[in-house]
Amino acid sequence: MNNVFKALADPTRRKVLELLRQRPMSAGELSEHFPVSxxxxxxxxxxxxxADLIESNKIGTTILYQLKLSVLEDALLSFSQLFGIGAVERAATKPAGNGQPRKQPRRS
Amino acid sequence: MNNVFKALADPTRRKVLELLRQRPMSAGELSEHFPVSxxxxxxxxxxxxxADLIESNKIGTTILYQLKLSVLEDALLSFSQLFGIGAVERAATKPAGNGQPRKQPRRS
DNA sequence: CTTTTATTTAGATATTTAGCTAAATATCAT
DNA sequence: ATGATATTTAGCTAAATATCTAAATAAAAG
Known part of the structure:
Protein backbone atom coordinates (compact mmCIF):
# COMPACT_ATOMS: atom_id res chain seq x y z
CA MET A 1 0.00 0.00 0.00
CA ASN A 2 2.78 2.38 0.84
CA ASN A 3 4.51 1.43 -2.37
CA VAL A 4 1.36 2.12 -4.30
CA PHE A 5 1.08 5.64 -2.93
CA LYS A 6 4.76 6.24 -3.49
CA ALA A 7 4.30 5.15 -7.07
CA LEU A 8 1.30 7.39 -7.54
CA ALA A 9 3.19 10.41 -6.25
CA ASP A 10 4.83 11.00 -9.60
CA PRO A 11 2.80 12.48 -12.46
CA THR A 12 4.71 10.57 -15.11
CA ARG A 13 3.86 7.31 -13.42
CA ARG A 14 0.23 8.22 -13.01
CA LYS A 15 0.08 9.03 -16.70
CA VAL A 16 1.68 5.71 -17.55
CA LEU A 17 -1.06 3.97 -15.64
CA GLU A 18 -3.67 5.98 -17.48
CA LEU A 19 -2.17 5.03 -20.80
CA LEU A 20 -2.13 1.40 -19.79
CA ARG A 21 -5.73 1.58 -18.83
CA GLN A 22 -6.61 1.67 -22.50
CA ARG A 23 -4.47 -1.24 -23.62
CA PRO A 24 -1.18 -2.93 -22.85
CA MET A 25 1.77 -1.13 -24.36
CA SER A 26 5.44 -1.75 -24.83
CA ALA A 27 8.05 0.16 -22.89
CA GLY A 28 9.03 1.94 -26.07
CA GLU A 29 5.54 2.94 -27.00
CA LEU A 30 4.92 4.27 -23.51
CA SER A 31 8.19 6.17 -23.60
CA GLU A 32 7.14 8.03 -26.73
CA HIS A 33 4.51 9.80 -24.67
CA PHE A 34 7.04 11.44 -22.38
CA PRO A 35 9.91 13.86 -22.84
CA VAL A 36 12.40 11.81 -20.85
CA SER A 37 14.97 9.21 -21.76
CA ALA A 51 4.20 -1.50 -6.32
CA ASP A 52 2.65 -4.37 -8.24
CA LEU A 53 0.65 -1.90 -10.31
CA ILE A 54 1.82 -3.28 -13.63
CA GLU A 55 3.05 -6.57 -14.94
CA SER A 56 5.36 -7.23 -17.84
CA ASN A 57 5.30 -9.74 -20.62
CA LYS A 58 8.32 -10.23 -22.77
CA ILE A 59 7.42 -10.90 -26.35
CA GLY A 60 10.50 -11.36 -28.40
CA THR A 61 12.48 -8.20 -28.11
CA THR A 62 9.79 -6.01 -26.72
CA ILE A 63 8.27 -5.92 -23.27
CA LEU A 64 4.57 -5.42 -22.98
CA TYR A 65 3.37 -3.71 -19.88
CA GLN A 66 -0.08 -4.23 -18.57
CA LEU A 67 -2.01 -2.46 -15.86
CA LYS A 68 -3.02 -4.46 -12.81
CA LEU A 69 -6.19 -2.56 -12.26
CA SER A 70 -7.32 -4.65 -9.32
CA VAL A 71 -4.26 -3.68 -7.33
CA LEU A 72 -4.88 0.00 -7.94
CA GLU A 73 -8.48 -0.54 -7.07
CA ASP A 74 -7.77 -2.36 -3.85
CA ALA A 75 -5.41 0.35 -2.67
CA LEU A 76 -7.82 3.13 -3.51
CA LEU A 77 -10.69 1.24 -1.99
CA SER A 78 -9.08 0.41 1.30
CA PHE A 79 -7.68 3.88 1.67
CA SER A 80 -11.02 5.46 0.91
CA GLN A 81 -12.67 3.23 3.44
CA LEU A 82 -10.39 4.49 6.15
CA PHE A 83 -12.12 7.79 5.70
CA GLY A 84 -15.56 6.50 5.26
CA ILE A 85 -15.35 8.08 1.86
CA GLY A 86 -16.85 4.87 0.86
CA ALA A 87 -17.74 2.64 -1.95
CA VAL A 88 -15.26 2.62 -4.71
CA GLU A 89 -17.31 0.04 -6.42
CA ARG A 90 -15.61 -3.18 -7.25
CA ALA A 91 -14.32 -3.43 -10.80
CA ALA A 92 -17.32 -4.08 -12.92
CA THR A 93 -15.51 -6.50 -15.20
CA LYS A 94 -14.06 -4.15 -17.76
CA PRO A 95 -15.74 -4.09 -21.16
CA ALA A 96 -12.88 -4.39 -23.66
CA GLY A 97 -11.51 -7.43 -21.93
CA ASN A 98 -8.45 -5.73 -20.53
CA GLY A 99 -9.59 -6.01 -16.99
CA GLN A 100 -7.52 -7.53 -14.25
CA PRO A 101 -9.26 -10.79 -13.67
CA ARG A 102 -6.53 -12.64 -11.80
CA LYS A 103 -7.97 -12.70 -8.38
CA GLN A 104 -10.51 -14.82 -6.63
CA PRO A 105 -12.99 -16.28 -9.09
CA ARG A 106 -15.61 -14.30 -7.28
CA ARG A 107 -17.82 -16.60 -5.29
CA SER A 108 -21.34 -15.81 -6.23
CA MET B 1 -4.04 17.06 -7.51
CA ASN B 2 -0.37 16.44 -7.87
CA ASN B 3 0.18 17.97 -4.47
CA VAL B 4 -2.43 15.72 -2.98
CA PHE B 5 -0.70 12.59 -4.25
CA LYS B 6 2.66 13.92 -3.15
CA ALA B 7 1.22 14.49 0.29
CA LEU B 8 -0.29 11.02 0.42
CA ALA B 9 3.01 9.40 -0.48
CA ASP B 10 4.23 9.60 3.09
CA PRO B 11 2.84 7.20 5.70
CA THR B 12 3.16 9.71 8.51
CA ARG B 13 1.03 12.17 6.60
CA ARG B 14 -1.56 9.57 5.73
CA LYS B 15 -1.79 8.66 9.38
CA VAL B 16 -2.19 12.31 10.31
CA LEU B 17 -5.15 12.50 7.99
CA GLU B 18 -6.62 9.40 9.54
CA LEU B 19 -6.28 10.87 12.99
CA LEU B 20 -7.92 14.08 11.87
CA ARG B 21 -10.76 12.15 10.42
CA GLN B 22 -12.00 11.50 13.93
CA ARG B 23 -11.79 15.04 15.21
CA PRO B 24 -9.72 18.18 14.85
CA MET B 25 -6.49 18.06 16.82
CA SER B 26 -3.72 20.42 17.74
CA ALA B 27 -0.27 20.14 16.26
CA GLY B 28 1.03 19.00 19.61
CA GLU B 29 -1.58 16.34 20.09
CA LEU B 30 -0.96 15.00 16.62
CA SER B 31 2.77 14.99 17.22
CA GLU B 32 2.38 12.74 20.24
CA HIS B 33 1.31 9.96 17.93
CA PHE B 34 4.60 9.88 16.06
CA PRO B 35 8.20 9.20 17.00
CA VAL B 36 9.57 12.29 15.32
CA SER B 37 10.31 15.81 16.49
CA ALA B 51 -2.10 20.20 -0.72
CA ASP B 52 -5.12 21.83 0.85
CA LEU B 53 -5.90 18.62 2.70
CA ILE B 54 -6.06 20.29 6.10
CA GLU B 55 -6.82 23.71 7.45
CA SER B 56 -5.57 25.34 10.58
CA ASN B 57 -7.25 27.43 13.22
CA LYS B 58 -5.21 29.28 15.68
CA ILE B 59 -6.82 29.34 19.11
CA GLY B 60 -4.69 31.22 21.51
CA THR B 61 -1.37 29.50 21.59
CA THR B 62 -2.40 26.26 20.01
CA ILE B 63 -3.19 25.50 16.40
CA LEU B 64 -6.06 23.21 15.64
CA TYR B 65 -5.79 21.24 12.48
CA GLN B 66 -8.82 19.99 10.70
CA LEU B 67 -9.21 17.58 7.82
CA LYS B 68 -10.66 18.91 4.59
CA LEU B 69 -12.35 15.71 3.69
CA SER B 70 -13.95 17.06 0.55
CA VAL B 71 -10.57 17.81 -0.97
CA LEU B 72 -9.33 14.31 -0.31
CA GLU B 73 -12.57 13.00 -1.68
CA ASP B 74 -12.40 15.04 -4.84
CA ALA B 75 -8.86 13.94 -5.57
CA LEU B 76 -9.66 10.30 -4.98
CA LEU B 77 -12.85 10.57 -6.95
CA SER B 78 -11.40 12.21 -10.02
CA PHE B 79 -8.43 9.93 -10.07
CA SER B 80 -10.60 6.86 -9.70
CA GLN B 81 -12.77 8.05 -12.51
CA LEU B 82 -9.82 8.20 -14.85
CA PHE B 83 -9.71 4.47 -14.49
CA GLY B 84 -13.37 3.83 -14.55
CA ILE B 85 -12.84 2.46 -11.09
CA GLY B 86 -15.85 4.46 -10.35
CA ALA B 87 -18.02 6.00 -7.77
CA VAL B 88 -16.33 7.16 -4.68
CA GLU B 89 -19.62 8.39 -3.47
CA ARG B 90 -19.98 12.00 -2.58
CA ALA B 91 -19.53 12.80 1.10
CA ALA B 92 -22.83 11.99 2.69
CA THR B 93 -22.73 14.95 5.04
CA LYS B 94 -20.80 13.47 7.91
CA PRO B 95 -22.87 12.51 10.94
CA ALA B 96 -20.82 13.71 13.93
CA GLY B 97 -20.71 17.23 12.62
CA ASN B 98 -17.05 17.16 11.81
CA GLY B 99 -17.51 17.47 8.12
CA GLN B 100 -16.05 20.39 6.26
CA PRO B 101 -18.59 23.11 6.64
CA ARG B 102 -17.10 25.65 9.05
CA LYS B 103 -15.63 28.23 6.75
CA GLN B 104 -16.16 31.11 9.17
CA PRO B 105 -13.67 31.06 11.99
CA ARG B 106 -15.04 32.67 15.07
CA ARG B 107 -14.48 36.24 14.04
CA SER B 108 -14.81 37.89 17.39
C1' DC C 1 7.90 42.67 31.77
C1' DT C 2 9.47 38.00 32.25
C1' DT C 3 8.45 33.24 31.91
C1' DT C 4 6.12 29.40 30.06
C1' DT C 5 3.89 26.91 26.49
C1' DA C 6 2.87 25.80 21.60
C1' DT C 7 4.40 25.95 17.26
C1' DT C 8 7.12 27.38 13.42
C1' DT C 9 11.40 28.96 11.00
C1' DA C 10 16.40 28.47 10.15
C1' DG C 11 20.22 26.01 9.16
C1' DA C 12 22.59 21.59 8.69
C1' DT C 13 22.94 16.85 7.14
C1' DA C 14 21.66 12.38 5.25
C1' DT C 15 18.82 9.88 2.24
C1' DT C 16 16.01 9.36 -1.71
C1' DT C 17 14.60 10.45 -6.18
C1' DA C 18 14.50 11.83 -11.07
C1' DG C 19 17.17 12.58 -14.54
C1' DC C 20 21.15 11.86 -17.80
C1' DT C 21 24.78 9.13 -20.81
C1' DA C 22 27.15 5.02 -21.71
C1' DA C 23 27.33 0.22 -21.55
C1' DA C 24 25.25 -4.39 -21.08
C1' DT C 25 21.75 -7.87 -22.38
C1' DA C 26 18.56 -10.17 -25.22
C1' DT C 27 16.34 -11.14 -29.44
C1' DC C 28 15.76 -10.94 -34.23
C1' DA C 29 17.27 -10.64 -39.00
C1' DT C 30 20.92 -11.07 -42.32
C1' DA D 1 28.83 -14.34 -36.43
C1' DT D 2 27.31 -9.34 -37.35
C1' DG D 3 24.34 -5.82 -37.01
C1' DA D 4 20.11 -3.70 -35.62
C1' DT D 5 16.48 -2.97 -32.25
C1' DA D 6 14.33 -2.86 -27.53
C1' DT D 7 15.04 -2.50 -22.96
C1' DT D 8 17.53 -2.56 -18.74
C1' DT D 9 21.62 -1.91 -15.67
C1' DA D 10 25.50 0.99 -14.02
C1' DG D 11 27.30 5.02 -12.58
C1' DC D 12 26.75 9.69 -11.95
C1' DT D 13 24.71 14.53 -10.69
C1' DA D 14 21.29 17.66 -9.12
C1' DA D 15 17.32 18.44 -6.72
C1' DA D 16 13.95 17.18 -3.36
C1' DT D 17 12.79 15.19 1.08
C1' DA D 18 12.97 13.84 5.93
C1' DT D 19 15.09 14.53 9.80
C1' DC D 20 17.51 16.85 13.59
C1' DT D 21 18.86 20.81 17.03
C1' DA D 22 18.69 25.53 18.06
C1' DA D 23 16.49 29.83 17.67
C1' DA D 24 12.42 32.77 16.69
C1' DT D 25 7.52 34.05 17.28
C1' DA D 26 3.14 34.44 19.57
C1' DA D 27 0.02 34.17 23.15
C1' DA D 28 -1.02 33.46 28.02
C1' DA D 29 0.04 33.60 32.82
C1' DG D 30 2.20 35.46 36.60
Missing amino acids: RPTMSAHFAVLRE | RPTMSAHFAVLRE
Missing part, protein backbone atom coordinates in the same frame (compact mmCIF):
# COMPACT_ATOMS: atom_id res chain seq x y z
CA ARG A 38 14.25 5.52 -22.04
CA PRO A 39 16.34 4.61 -19.01
CA THR A 40 14.42 7.12 -16.97
CA MET A 41 11.18 5.59 -18.11
CA SER A 42 12.55 2.17 -17.33
CA ALA A 43 13.14 3.32 -13.76
CA HIS A 44 9.55 4.51 -13.55
CA PHE A 45 8.37 1.13 -14.78
CA ALA A 46 10.45 -0.50 -12.07
CA VAL A 47 8.73 1.57 -9.41
CA LEU A 48 5.33 0.66 -10.80
CA ARG A 49 6.30 -2.99 -10.93
CA GLU A 50 7.60 -2.80 -7.38
CA ARG B 38 7.81 18.65 16.52
CA PRO B 39 9.56 20.58 13.77
CA THR B 40 9.46 17.50 11.59
CA MET B 41 5.76 17.17 12.20
CA SER B 42 5.35 20.83 11.47
CA ALA B 43 6.92 20.25 8.07
CA HIS B 44 4.48 17.43 7.40
CA PHE B 45 1.61 19.70 8.32
CA ALA B 46 2.93 22.25 5.87
CA VAL B 47 2.88 19.69 3.07
CA LEU B 48 -0.68 18.74 3.94
CA ARG B 49 -1.70 22.37 4.06
CA GLU B 50 0.01 22.98 0.74
Whole structure:
Protein backbone atom coordinates (compact mmCIF):
# COMPACT_ATOMS: atom_id res chain seq x y z
CA MET A 1 0.00 0.00 0.00
CA ASN A 2 2.78 2.38 0.84
CA ASN A 3 4.51 1.43 -2.37
CA VAL A 4 1.36 2.12 -4.30
CA PHE A 5 1.08 5.64 -2.93
CA LYS A 6 4.76 6.24 -3.49
CA ALA A 7 4.30 5.15 -7.07
CA LEU A 8 1.30 7.39 -7.54
CA ALA A 9 3.19 10.41 -6.25
CA ASP A 10 4.83 11.00 -9.60
CA PRO A 11 2.80 12.48 -12.46
CA THR A 12 4.71 10.57 -15.11
CA ARG A 13 3.86 7.31 -13.42
CA ARG A 14 0.23 8.22 -13.01
CA LYS A 15 0.08 9.03 -16.70
CA VAL A 16 1.68 5.71 -17.55
CA LEU A 17 -1.06 3.97 -15.64
CA GLU A 18 -3.67 5.98 -17.48
CA LEU A 19 -2.17 5.03 -20.80
CA LEU A 20 -2.13 1.40 -19.79
CA ARG A 21 -5.73 1.58 -18.83
CA GLN A 22 -6.61 1.67 -22.50
CA ARG A 23 -4.47 -1.24 -23.62
CA PRO A 24 -1.18 -2.93 -22.85
CA MET A 25 1.77 -1.13 -24.36
CA SER A 26 5.44 -1.75 -24.83
CA ALA A 27 8.05 0.16 -22.89
CA GLY A 28 9.03 1.94 -26.07
CA GLU A 29 5.54 2.94 -27.00
CA LEU A 30 4.92 4.27 -23.51
CA SER A 31 8.19 6.17 -23.60
CA GLU A 32 7.14 8.03 -26.73
CA HIS A 33 4.51 9.80 -24.67
CA PHE A 34 7.04 11.44 -22.38
CA PRO A 35 9.91 13.86 -22.84
CA VAL A 36 12.40 11.81 -20.85
CA SER A 37 14.97 9.21 -21.76
CA ARG A 38 14.25 5.52 -22.04
CA PRO A 39 16.34 4.61 -19.01
CA THR A 40 14.42 7.12 -16.97
CA MET A 41 11.18 5.59 -18.11
CA SER A 42 12.55 2.17 -17.33
CA ALA A 43 13.14 3.32 -13.76
CA HIS A 44 9.55 4.51 -13.55
CA PHE A 45 8.37 1.13 -14.78
CA ALA A 46 10.45 -0.50 -12.07
CA VAL A 47 8.73 1.57 -9.41
CA LEU A 48 5.33 0.66 -10.80
CA ARG A 49 6.30 -2.99 -10.93
CA GLU A 50 7.60 -2.80 -7.38
CA ALA A 51 4.20 -1.50 -6.32
CA ASP A 52 2.65 -4.37 -8.24
CA LEU A 53 0.65 -1.90 -10.31
CA ILE A 54 1.82 -3.28 -13.63
CA GLU A 55 3.05 -6.57 -14.94
CA SER A 56 5.36 -7.23 -17.84
CA ASN A 57 5.30 -9.74 -20.62
CA LYS A 58 8.32 -10.23 -22.77
CA ILE A 59 7.42 -10.90 -26.35
CA GLY A 60 10.50 -11.36 -28.40
CA THR A 61 12.48 -8.20 -28.11
CA THR A 62 9.79 -6.01 -26.72
CA ILE A 63 8.27 -5.92 -23.27
CA LEU A 64 4.57 -5.42 -22.98
CA TYR A 65 3.37 -3.71 -19.88
CA GLN A 66 -0.08 -4.23 -18.57
CA LEU A 67 -2.01 -2.46 -15.86
CA LYS A 68 -3.02 -4.46 -12.81
CA LEU A 69 -6.19 -2.56 -12.26
CA SER A 70 -7.32 -4.65 -9.32
CA VAL A 71 -4.26 -3.68 -7.33
CA LEU A 72 -4.88 0.00 -7.94
CA GLU A 73 -8.48 -0.54 -7.07
CA ASP A 74 -7.77 -2.36 -3.85
CA ALA A 75 -5.41 0.35 -2.67
CA LEU A 76 -7.82 3.13 -3.51
CA LEU A 77 -10.69 1.24 -1.99
CA SER A 78 -9.08 0.41 1.30
CA PHE A 79 -7.68 3.88 1.67
CA SER A 80 -11.02 5.46 0.91
CA GLN A 81 -12.67 3.23 3.44
CA LEU A 82 -10.39 4.49 6.15
CA PHE A 83 -12.12 7.79 5.70
CA GLY A 84 -15.56 6.50 5.26
CA ILE A 85 -15.35 8.08 1.86
CA GLY A 86 -16.85 4.87 0.86
CA ALA A 87 -17.74 2.64 -1.95
CA VAL A 88 -15.26 2.62 -4.71
CA GLU A 89 -17.31 0.04 -6.42
CA ARG A 90 -15.61 -3.18 -7.25
CA ALA A 91 -14.32 -3.43 -10.80
CA ALA A 92 -17.32 -4.08 -12.92
CA THR A 93 -15.51 -6.50 -15.20
CA LYS A 94 -14.06 -4.15 -17.76
CA PRO A 95 -15.74 -4.09 -21.16
CA ALA A 96 -12.88 -4.39 -23.66
CA GLY A 97 -11.51 -7.43 -21.93
CA ASN A 98 -8.45 -5.73 -20.53
CA GLY A 99 -9.59 -6.01 -16.99
CA GLN A 100 -7.52 -7.53 -14.25
CA PRO A 101 -9.26 -10.79 -13.67
CA ARG A 102 -6.53 -12.64 -11.80
CA LYS A 103 -7.97 -12.70 -8.38
CA GLN A 104 -10.51 -14.82 -6.63
CA PRO A 105 -12.99 -16.28 -9.09
CA ARG A 106 -15.61 -14.30 -7.28
CA ARG A 107 -17.82 -16.60 -5.29
CA SER A 108 -21.34 -15.81 -6.23
CA MET B 1 -4.04 17.06 -7.51
CA ASN B 2 -0.37 16.44 -7.87
CA ASN B 3 0.18 17.97 -4.47
CA VAL B 4 -2.43 15.72 -2.98
CA PHE B 5 -0.70 12.59 -4.25
CA LYS B 6 2.66 13.92 -3.15
CA ALA B 7 1.22 14.49 0.29
CA LEU B 8 -0.29 11.02 0.42
CA ALA B 9 3.01 9.40 -0.48
CA ASP B 10 4.23 9.60 3.09
CA PRO B 11 2.84 7.20 5.70
CA THR B 12 3.16 9.71 8.51
CA ARG B 13 1.03 12.17 6.60
CA ARG B 14 -1.56 9.57 5.73
CA LYS B 15 -1.79 8.66 9.38
CA VAL B 16 -2.19 12.31 10.31
CA LEU B 17 -5.15 12.50 7.99
CA GLU B 18 -6.62 9.40 9.54
CA LEU B 19 -6.28 10.87 12.99
CA LEU B 20 -7.92 14.08 11.87
CA ARG B 21 -10.76 12.15 10.42
CA GLN B 22 -12.00 11.50 13.93
CA ARG B 23 -11.79 15.04 15.21
CA PRO B 24 -9.72 18.18 14.85
CA MET B 25 -6.49 18.06 16.82
CA SER B 26 -3.72 20.42 17.74
CA ALA B 27 -0.27 20.14 16.26
CA GLY B 28 1.03 19.00 19.61
CA GLU B 29 -1.58 16.34 20.09
CA LEU B 30 -0.96 15.00 16.62
CA SER B 31 2.77 14.99 17.22
CA GLU B 32 2.38 12.74 20.24
CA HIS B 33 1.31 9.96 17.93
CA PHE B 34 4.60 9.88 16.06
CA PRO B 35 8.20 9.20 17.00
CA VAL B 36 9.57 12.29 15.32
CA SER B 37 10.31 15.81 16.49
CA ARG B 38 7.81 18.65 16.52
CA PRO B 39 9.56 20.58 13.77
CA THR B 40 9.46 17.50 11.59
CA MET B 41 5.76 17.17 12.20
CA SER B 42 5.35 20.83 11.47
CA ALA B 43 6.92 20.25 8.07
CA HIS B 44 4.48 17.43 7.40
CA PHE B 45 1.61 19.70 8.32
CA ALA B 46 2.93 22.25 5.87
CA VAL B 47 2.88 19.69 3.07
CA LEU B 48 -0.68 18.74 3.94
CA ARG B 49 -1.70 22.37 4.06
CA GLU B 50 0.01 22.98 0.74
CA ALA B 51 -2.10 20.20 -0.72
CA ASP B 52 -5.12 21.83 0.85
CA LEU B 53 -5.90 18.62 2.70
CA ILE B 54 -6.06 20.29 6.10
CA GLU B 55 -6.82 23.71 7.45
CA SER B 56 -5.57 25.34 10.58
CA ASN B 57 -7.25 27.43 13.22
CA LYS B 58 -5.21 29.28 15.68
CA ILE B 59 -6.82 29.34 19.11
CA GLY B 60 -4.69 31.22 21.51
CA THR B 61 -1.37 29.50 21.59
CA THR B 62 -2.40 26.26 20.01
CA ILE B 63 -3.19 25.50 16.40
CA LEU B 64 -6.06 23.21 15.64
CA TYR B 65 -5.79 21.24 12.48
CA GLN B 66 -8.82 19.99 10.70
CA LEU B 67 -9.21 17.58 7.82
CA LYS B 68 -10.66 18.91 4.59
CA LEU B 69 -12.35 15.71 3.69
CA SER B 70 -13.95 17.06 0.55
CA VAL B 71 -10.57 17.81 -0.97
CA LEU B 72 -9.33 14.31 -0.31
CA GLU B 73 -12.57 13.00 -1.68
CA ASP B 74 -12.40 15.04 -4.84
CA ALA B 75 -8.86 13.94 -5.57
CA LEU B 76 -9.66 10.30 -4.98
CA LEU B 77 -12.85 10.57 -6.95
CA SER B 78 -11.40 12.21 -10.02
CA PHE B 79 -8.43 9.93 -10.07
CA SER B 80 -10.60 6.86 -9.70
CA GLN B 81 -12.77 8.05 -12.51
CA LEU B 82 -9.82 8.20 -14.85
CA PHE B 83 -9.71 4.47 -14.49
CA GLY B 84 -13.37 3.83 -14.55
CA ILE B 85 -12.84 2.46 -11.09
CA GLY B 86 -15.85 4.46 -10.35
CA ALA B 87 -18.02 6.00 -7.77
CA VAL B 88 -16.33 7.16 -4.68
CA GLU B 89 -19.62 8.39 -3.47
CA ARG B 90 -19.98 12.00 -2.58
CA ALA B 91 -19.53 12.80 1.10
CA ALA B 92 -22.83 11.99 2.69
CA THR B 93 -22.73 14.95 5.04
CA LYS B 94 -20.80 13.47 7.91
CA PRO B 95 -22.87 12.51 10.94
CA ALA B 96 -20.82 13.71 13.93
CA GLY B 97 -20.71 17.23 12.62
CA ASN B 98 -17.05 17.16 11.81
CA GLY B 99 -17.51 17.47 8.12
CA GLN B 100 -16.05 20.39 6.26
CA PRO B 101 -18.59 23.11 6.64
CA ARG B 102 -17.10 25.65 9.05
CA LYS B 103 -15.63 28.23 6.75
CA GLN B 104 -16.16 31.11 9.17
CA PRO B 105 -13.67 31.06 11.99
CA ARG B 106 -15.04 32.67 15.07
CA ARG B 107 -14.48 36.24 14.04
CA SER B 108 -14.81 37.89 17.39
C1' DC C 1 7.90 42.67 31.77
C1' DT C 2 9.47 38.00 32.25
C1' DT C 3 8.45 33.24 31.91
C1' DT C 4 6.12 29.40 30.06
C1' DT C 5 3.89 26.91 26.49
C1' DA C 6 2.87 25.80 21.60
C1' DT C 7 4.40 25.95 17.26
C1' DT C 8 7.12 27.38 13.42
C1' DT C 9 11.40 28.96 11.00
C1' DA C 10 16.40 28.47 10.15
C1' DG C 11 20.22 26.01 9.16
C1' DA C 12 22.59 21.59 8.69
C1' DT C 13 22.94 16.85 7.14
C1' DA C 14 21.66 12.38 5.25
C1' DT C 15 18.82 9.88 2.24
C1' DT C 16 16.01 9.36 -1.71
C1' DT C 17 14.60 10.45 -6.18
C1' DA C 18 14.50 11.83 -11.07
C1' DG C 19 17.17 12.58 -14.54
C1' DC C 20 21.15 11.86 -17.80
C1' DT C 21 24.78 9.13 -20.81
C1' DA C 22 27.15 5.02 -21.71
C1' DA C 23 27.33 0.22 -21.55
C1' DA C 24 25.25 -4.39 -21.08
C1' DT C 25 21.75 -7.87 -22.38
C1' DA C 26 18.56 -10.17 -25.22
C1' DT C 27 16.34 -11.14 -29.44
C1' DC C 28 15.76 -10.94 -34.23
C1' DA C 29 17.27 -10.64 -39.00
C1' DT C 30 20.92 -11.07 -42.32
C1' DA D 1 28.83 -14.34 -36.43
C1' DT D 2 27.31 -9.34 -37.35
C1' DG D 3 24.34 -5.82 -37.01
C1' DA D 4 20.11 -3.70 -35.62
C1' DT D 5 16.48 -2.97 -32.25
C1' DA D 6 14.33 -2.86 -27.53
C1' DT D 7 15.04 -2.50 -22.96
C1' DT D 8 17.53 -2.56 -18.74
C1' DT D 9 21.62 -1.91 -15.67
C1' DA D 10 25.50 0.99 -14.02
C1' DG D 11 27.30 5.02 -12.58
C1' DC D 12 26.75 9.69 -11.95
C1' DT D 13 24.71 14.53 -10.69
C1' DA D 14 21.29 17.66 -9.12
C1' DA D 15 17.32 18.44 -6.72
C1' DA D 16 13.95 17.18 -3.36
C1' DT D 17 12.79 15.19 1.08
C1' DA D 18 12.97 13.84 5.93
C1' DT D 19 15.09 14.53 9.80
C1' DC D 20 17.51 16.85 13.59
C1' DT D 21 18.86 20.81 17.03
C1' DA D 22 18.69 25.53 18.06
C1' DA D 23 16.49 29.83 17.67
C1' DA D 24 12.42 32.77 16.69
C1' DT D 25 7.52 34.05 17.28
C1' DA D 26 3.14 34.44 19.57
C1' DA D 27 0.02 34.17 23.15
C1' DA D 28 -1.02 33.46 28.02
C1' DA D 29 0.04 33.60 32.82
C1' DG D 30 2.20 35.46 36.60
